[in-house]
Amino acid sequence: MNVSTVGSSGQIVVAGAGYAGLHVALRLTAKLRGNPKMELILVDRHDYHQVLTELPRVAGGTRGAGAVRIPLQDMLATGVRFVQAEINGFDLAGRRLLTGAGPIGWGRLVLALGSRPNDFAIPGLAQRALSVYSASDAERVWAAASKALTDAAAATDPERQRRLATVVVGGGGATGVELAGELAEVLPEAANAHGLAADRPAVQLVEAGPAILAGSSPQLIDKATRILSELGVQVRTNAAIAAVTEEGFRLTDGQLVEGGVFVWAGGVKAPELVANSGLPTGHNGRVKVDRYLRVLDHPDIYVAGDLASVTDPRTGHALPPLAQVALEEGETVARNLDAELEGRPLEAFTFHDKGFVVSVGTRRGVADIAGVTSGGRLAHLLKDAIEWEYRQSVRHLRGWDPVAR
Numbered sequence: 069m070n071v072s073t074v075g076s077s078g079q080i081v082v083a084g085a086g087y088a089g090l091h092v093a094l095r096l097t098a099k100l101r102g103n104p105k106m107e108l109i110l111v112d113r114h115d116y117h118q119v120l121t122e123l124p125r126v127a128g129g130t131r132g133a134g135a136v137r138i139p140l141q142d143m144l145a146t147g148v149r150f151v152q153a154e155i156n157g158f159d160l161a162g163r164r165l166l167t168g169a170g171p172i173g174w175g176r177l178v179l180a181l182g183s184r185p186n187d188f189a190i191p192g193l194a195q196r197a198l199s200v201y202s203a204s205d206a207e208r209v210w211a212a213a214s215k216a217l218t219d220a221a222a223a224t225d226p227e228r229q230r231r232l233a234t235v236v237v238g239g240g241g242a243t244g245v246e247l248a249g250e251l252a253e254v255l256p257e258a259a260n261a262h263g264l265a266a267d268r269p270a271v272q273l274v275e276a277g278p279a280i281l282a283g284s285s286p287q288l289i290d291k292a293t294r295i296l297s298e299l300g301v302q303v304r305t306n307a308a309i310a311a312v313t314e315e316g317f318r319l320t321d322g323q324l325v326e327g328g329v330f331v332w333a334g335g336v337k338a339p340e341l342v343a344n345s346g347l348p349t350g351h352n353g354r355v356k357v358d359r360y361l362r363v364l365d366h367p368d369i370y371v372a373g374d375l376a377s378v379t380d381p382r383t384g385h386a387l388p389p390l391a392q393v394a395l396e397e398g399e400t401v402a403r404n405l406d407a408e409l410e411g412r413p414l415e416a417f418t419f420h421d422k423g424f425v426v427s428v429g430t431r432r433g434v435a436d437i438a439g440v441t442s443g444g445r446l447a448h449l450l451k452d453a454i455e456w457e458y459r460q461s462v463r464h465l466r467g468w469d470p471v472a473r
């Protein structure tokens with residue numbers, strides 16, 4: 069396919085500057101350099117990219133929110149036009165993205181709008197529990213935990229102190245485990261700083277299923293459970309939340325899990341805007357795509373990242389919403405857009421699993437890589453290395469050298 073058939077407007081529009089969208093934009097920039105007829109537009113509500121995998125550290129107060137927001141202007145070459153705007157809808161027939169800055173026509177659209185927290189319609193959850201899906205969310209968690217410690221220090225009754233200084237995390241997936249571990253490690257010292265005994269704070273992790281880190285190997289789950297227990301985290305499994313009230317998480321068996329701060333990390337779904345778009349959607353509102361990552365019956369629209377519903381042929385289940393998956397899908401989409409421009413055949417997406425790493429606290433973690441499970445300091449170092457490598461790859465793709473600036 070050549071430029072003239074890519075779209076009347078000759079524009080590739082990338083919606084979302086997260087892991088998938090930013091990588092599509094960065095990888096395409098170089099390819100489009102010799103093609104002045106094509107314009108690349110990146111749209112996001114923020115003028116920064118968020119390193120979401122580092123949010124548990126912001127929620128635990130060990131990293132500032134500014135450190136996980138990378139300004140887009142530092143990353144985007146002049147060949148990309150960035151539009152900071154809220155995307156409100158789609159005009160599929162007219163091939164236009166409807167945004168707060170006006171409609172933006174596409175020849176090809178890449179949808180990479182990520183996820184939103186899924187409250188599974190549990191009454192009171194969205195109103196009373198904090199979520200962790202942006203740097204601002206994570207800051208709010210740390211602010212709430214700090215305020216809870218202040219309130220606990222002002223209370224005289226030890227029982228009340230204990231309740232106020234308890235953080236309850238709902239959802240025992242990777243995000244919930246990382247949050248619980250991080251908070252359990254930092255809260256005793258923070259309590260001291262608030263004039264509260266170090267043994268007053270507590271962290272509870274509430275999981276509806278029979279085990280934390282569902283889908284992981286039993287060895288990894290054992291190691292993570294042991295580290296959490298050493299950090300003093302009380303893990304409750306088979307504990308489904310029926311409702312959230314002023315008092316706490318009410319479980320389906322009637323038990324009440326009390327605390328001073330409630331955080332929800334129990335799952336994600338596609339943004340509402342996509343549910344109402346007329347695009348074909350599947351599990352959790354994710355968009356159904358063909359093997360080239362194009363929306364079914366909409367070959368002008370690609371989807372990458374959490375928003376794409378891609379079945380893993382090894383398991384028969386949808387690939388999980390992970391940064392690793394988003395980056396690989398972003399690469400395939402960039403290559404396929406380039407292939408369209410150059411008239412080459414499209415490439416089917418294949419996921420190459422590099423393994424699974426979860427931090428558990430500020431010093432330890434667990435990892436399953438190439439069938440080998442490890443737990444402890446090494447796994448945490450591995451997580452640090454992955455995040456460092458990610459930041460380096462972004463700079464490398466841009467050709468941006470912060471030292472030379």
Ligand SMILES: Cc1cc2nc3c(=O)[nH]c(=O)nc-3n(C[C@H](O)[C@H](O)[C@H](O)COP(=O)(O)OP(=O)(O)OC[C@H]3O[C@@H](n4cnc5c(N)ncnc54)[C@H](O)[C@@H]3O)c2cc1C
Pocket residue numbers: 083084085086087088089111112113114117118120121122123124153154155156180181182183200201202242243339341372373374375389390391392393394425
């Ligand atoms: C706390 C936390 C920890 C995580 N830890 C890990 C981990 O350790 N390892 C791992 O692999 N994965 C992890 N993940 C998952 C990973 O972050 C996601 O899978 C990844 O971000 C998905 O990339 P994406 O490009 O699809 O979406 P995102 O990175 O979320 O990007 C979506 C972009 O779209 C923009 N956007 C959305 N809606 C609109 C709109 N209406 N208008 C304008 N702009 C919009 C957003 O601002 C954002 O920039 C974690 C997630 C969280 C929340």
